[in-house]
Amino acid sequence: MIYYLMLPIFSLVLIVFQTTILDLFFLGKMGFEVSLILVVYAGLHLDVMKGGILAVVLGFFLDCITGSMTGFFIFIYVVIFFLSKVVSSRVYPEGIAFIMGFTFICVFSKGIITILIYYFIYDVDLSHNVLRIFLPQALVASVLSPALFPIFDRLEVLLDAQSSG
């Protein structure tokens, strides 16, 4: 229960942190999405209900804060979450190489889905951003993901302990 109570507050703080402080580190040239790495982590470690709700809440807050239409990030995050979920049932998701590789694939897939949504809905071609934005974004996320996964592990343990306590 504590998990579901803490979820909106934690998600909102994480998204604000991501869109303010982290953006400053990257000078606004490239969005570094901790929230997306968290969704990948949730897909590999959390059950379907907990992770699914986390993906929806994170997506909704990101939609509100970035100004995109509601449902844009919700859809992308839910798809990435279930992609991770499907993979987690078939592999051992703990090795550093796997985490890096899989995060890279997920973040890059997010870029491709963004391009497709923009192309089919707005008739805007964002494909020129693949090498300039989405590929560096996926590389940075994959390099940093092994450092973030243990933090998410600890958070999960903390919330579980509070729930059972």
Next chain:
Amino acid sequence: MLFPKKYQPIIIAFIFIIISVVILSLNLRQSGETYLPRKLVLEAVTPLESIVSSSIEYLSNIWGRYIFLVGLEEENRKLRKKNASLQKEVNYYQEMYLEGMRLKKLLALKGNVDYPSVAGRVIGINRSSVFKTILINIGTTDGVRLGSPVLIDEGVIGRVIETSWNVSRVLLLTDYNSNVDALIQGSRAQGVLQGQGSKGCILKYVHRSEEVQAGDKIISSGLAGVFPKGALLGTVTKVEKKKFGLFQKIEVSQAVDFSKLEEVIVALPDEDDKK
């Protein structure tokens, strides 16, 4: 249980995906007022963003002004401290002076425009690579409406795409979703100015027979009824005519440097329009 336990995760996953697709498609059809959950999130985030921004500014000030002084001789430290405090005072007065100048410009702009307007302060800039928006500290209680044009003395910034009671989101000219009916000032050729993210804007649908040169000014045509006619949008930076095709490719640099925005003017709808 309705379904066997083995299939429950798949069914839940299916339901989540269906929900997200439904939300996305519903929002594609609606382009009206900002609804309550988004307004609440916007209102909740604004103080949080303000706290983070002011903390960052405070820390960078401390780092810049004091940390590097540790380890110097006592007298030197005192003098530097005094100097720092004087500098802070000077900075404060300079800031006030500059703010006064900006407000004076805004007031002059307000006086020049023949429609009601309200001034606001920029409280957040979305620096992400795809979405180009800013948050301003005025909302529906100040009279701001969806689609209201936002400008400063140098030119057009964009239009309001989301409003809450005390906050509004402005879609910048450089956002990929921004399309503005435009004119080339000299030749009066018409086109549509579309955002291109960090690359600026392009002017689309200008016939290849039109004479366009780098340096030509692009102004709003006033046709769509959103932007006032003649407001400066940008300057042509590059013109490319391919061997084939009806139109030429025109790259445009926006008139306003969006990274330095502090105060803006929002044009309000006329009383007649409201009715």
